Amino acid sequence: MSLLEINGLEAGYDTGQVLFGVDMAIDRDEVVSLLGRNGAGKTTTMRSIVGTDVPTIRGGSITFDGHDLLEKRSYEIPKLGLSLVPEARRCFNELTVEENIRLAANHATDPLNRESVFEQFPELDDMRNRLARNMSGGEKQMLAIARSLVANPQMILLDEPCEGLAPYIVRRIESIITEISEERDVTFLLVEQNVAVAMAVADRHYILDEGHIVDEVSTERLKTDDELRQEYLGV
Numbered sequence: 001m002s003l004l005e006i007n008g009l010e011a012g013y014d015t016g017q018v019l020f021g022v023d024m025a026i027d028r029d030e031v032v033s034l035l036g037r038n039g040a041g042k043t044t045t046m047r048s049i050v051g052t053d054v055p056t057i058r059g060g061s062i063t064f065d066g067h068d069l070l071e072k073r074s075y076e077i078p079k080l081g082l083s084l085v086p087e088a089r090r091c092f093n094e095l096t097v098e099e100n101i102r103l104a105a106n107h108a109t110d111p112l113n114r115e116s117v118f119e120q121f122p123e124l125d126d127m128r129n130r131l132a133r134n135m136s137g138g139e140k141q142m143l144a145i146a147r148s149l150v151a152n153p154q155m156i157l158l159d160e161p162c163e164g165l166a167p168y169i170v171r172r173i174e175s176i177i178t179e180i181s182e183e184r185d186v187t188f189l190l191v192e193q194n195v196a197v198a199m200a201v202a203d204r205h206y207i208l209d210e211g212h213i214v215d216e217v218s219t220e221r222l223k224t225d226d227e228l229r230q231e232y233l234g235v
């Protein structure tokens with residue numbers, strides 16, 4: 001059985017259905033991306049998995065590490081070892097870097113050693129006492145990933161981690177994802193508009209279009225199939 005299995009997921013809001021039978025399966029230690037145009041339903045898929053800002057319609061099944069996620073409350077899900085870093089890079093703006101990480105560790109059942117997280121993010125180590133609100137977008141994204149990592153998850157979901165960031169920070173976030181995946185055996189599902197980022201970090205890619213998974217491709221195929229990229233991703 002895969003670590004995360006989604007079968008026939010239907011989801012939407014009061015305004016209408018968004019996902020029409022999404023199937024995905026992600027094995028332990030994989031890095032997988034979910035690609036698609038604006039409004040395809042990528043964030044709705046992520047929200048359905050972790051049960052936050054929950055879409056009103058939900059059908060189908062989602063299991064993580066053998067647990068039925070649709071039966072769980074949203075606060076129970078991080079305890080299973082599944083963590084979402086949402087689009088907005090949520091951190092506590094009025095707390096320092098160190099306080100943000102300590103708070104995340106205190107909420108976790110079996111947190112990592114905080115110093116080992118600072119070793120992974122030397123740039124955060126250099127600004128431990130800075131308030132999150134005084135950080136750049138890229139620094140905040142690193143803090144959001146570090147907060148997620150300190151909880152010692154089996155799997156991290158990232159929703160557009162590189163949106164709006166300068167190319168050198170994008171490269172840094174790519175290498176952080178690869179390091180965490182390789183050194184700590186964390187599984188990743190990454191939502192991206194930026195196909196280059198997805199190709200740099202993920203082994204395999206699901207393509208979502210108007211709430212349907214229309215293809216599942218290797219990085220090699222994504223690189224070479226111009227028609228596929230043009231049709232579903234517009235790039």
Ligand SMILES: Nc1ncnc2c1ncn2[C@@H]1O[C@H](COP(=O)(O)OP(=O)(O)OP(=O)(O)O)[C@@H](O)[C@H]1O
Binds near residue numbers: 013039043
């Ligand atoms: N809270 C909400 N209430 C009602 N409709 C919503 C809500 N959130 C999203 N939608 C609608 O659901 C559809 C899918 O949105 P979603 O955010 O999942 O897309 P996305 O693929 O993440 O897009 P983007 O790349 O722009 O982030 C869109 O038509 C959007 O307007």
Ligand SMILES: [Mg+2]
Binds near residue numbers: 042043044087159
């Ligand atoms: Mg989105």
